[in-house]
Amino acid sequence: MNAEIDATIGPILQVYAKQHGVILSACDGDEPGVQMNLVRWVKGMGLIPRVIGNIKGLQDPYRNPTTQKGFAEKWAQNPAMVTSFADGSKISFEQSIVANATGFKVLSRGMSRGQEYRGDIMQIGKIYDIDQVRELGGVIDYVVGTPLTKVYVLAEHEDPKQQTYLNLYKMGEGPLYPFFIPYHLVHFEVPFSIARVALFRDSVAPPLAGPVVEVCAVAKRDLKAGETLDDYGMYMTYGEAVNAQEMRTSRYLPEGLVEGCRLRRDIKKDAVLTYADVDLPAGRLSDRLRAEQYRHFTGDTWLERWLEQPHSSDSLALAH
Incomplete structure (x- = not known):
């Protein structure tokens, strides 16, 4: 559940x-x-x-x-x-x-x-x-x-x-x-x-394959550089369902992984957050699994490569 x-x-x-x-x-x-x-x-x-x-x-x-x-x-x-x-x-x-x-x-x-x-x-x-x-x-x-x-x-x-x-x-x-x-x-x-x-041995709602729709993180209020995001259901973000193609090509940050991410820049209320906007907490298994999910189902390795790089301001562009 x-x-x-x-x-x-x-x-x-x-x-x-x-x-x-x-x-x-x-x-x-x-x-x-x-x-x-x-x-x-x-x-x-x-x-x-x-x-x-x-x-x-x-x-x-x-x-x-x-x-x-x-x-x-x-x-x-x-x-x-x-x-x-x-x-x-x-x-x-x-x-x-x-x-x-x-x-x-x-x-x-x-x-x-x-x-x-x-x-x-x-x-x-x-x-x-x-x-x-x-x-x-x-x-x-x-x-x-x-x-x-x-x-x-x-x-x-x-x-x-x-x-x-x-x-x-x-x-x-x-x-x-x-x-x-x-x-x-x-x-x-x-x-x-x-x-x-x-x-x-019957699963109730198994995915057909890779993601078709995902949930991106959206700013619940104006957010400031240096702030650390709280979890979903809290004060800083809310989630919106979005087609997986848009999620992947726009590099949206998933709402399920917002907790502990540190903002690199100011974000306006109701703007969608991207991986370029944050520094992720170090060493999370969930991030590695998400990167593997992209590679396994789409062949896209951008998130794996980005996770391996120092998180400079242009590291997302380099991964892309």
């Missing part, structure tokens, strides 16, 4: 899991598992998923442990964890796992950035351009506010006869038919995952 690890270095950890004959799995009950179960059910009926969505009650990228202290205390939760829910970081990690398990992308960095949709879930397909999502093969997204729903899948059917039956069965006229689940019960559902792994 660690979406941050799964979204940041999950693909390379899956490589090691297979080499050692063990199962690395997400879990039922958490949103990625709930969404993937729904995707499989929809595909099993012969439909083609086009949008896989999550739903939030609140989205404010500037929330922090101070603003969330009261809510955290009320429910005996960790304020930083609650903040990662509120500022959009957690949902970005979760949707990245789903993207990597399906090959779906984001329409743009940040997904829909918390656009509100408080209408009928049966009409939610109208907010998407079917041609646009078809062109991408499918997208992951989230909205804020839809009542009595936790996750949704919008799918189409190519057979006119089956389209008629879907309309008859109160699913609407399409082309995107909505399927949804109104809850996720977290630890209550985790035993299903244990059974799937133990009995069937």
Whole structure:
């Protein structure tokens, strides 16, 4: 149940899991598992998923442990964890796992950035351009506010006869038919995952291969050179889901690895942080695994070469 690890270095950890004959799995009950179960059910009926969505009650990228202290205390939760829910970081990690398990992308960095949709879930397909999502093969997204729903899948059917039956069965006229689940019960559902792994060696949401969507770090406030970044769900950064190609070519700093990075320069609020903006903590295994992940899946060795160099102001350019 660690979406941050799964979204940041999950693909390379899956490589090691297979080499050692063990199962690395997400879990039922958490949103990625709930969404993937729904995707499989929809595909099993012969439909083609086009949008896989999550739903939030609140989205404010500037929330922090101070603003969330009261809510955290009320429910005996960790304020930083609650903040990662509120500022959009957690949902970005979760949707990245789903993207990597399906090959779906984001329409743009940040997904829909918390656009509100408080209408009928049966009409939610109208907010998407079917041609646009078809062109991408499918997208992951989230909205804020839809009542009595936790996750949704919008799918189409190519057979006119089956389209008629879907309309008859109160699913609407399409082309995107909505399927949804109104809850996720977290630890209550985790035993299903244990059974799937133990009995069937079945991973709940494994990546297809390398990353398709990742989570970049964005400044939550104006940041100053010399400051050391705190962790996600804290005061300095929030995460946004971004297509892996943009993440790699722009050298974005992953939100999952921000803690302990020292800023080389000032960063404006809402600017995306890059590797060129920071000095990494020395000797982190997570950085080496991330560099190996790039090389293994793309052949790109820039991060490995950069990690080997003294971190001068132009070292990123030299690695590039």
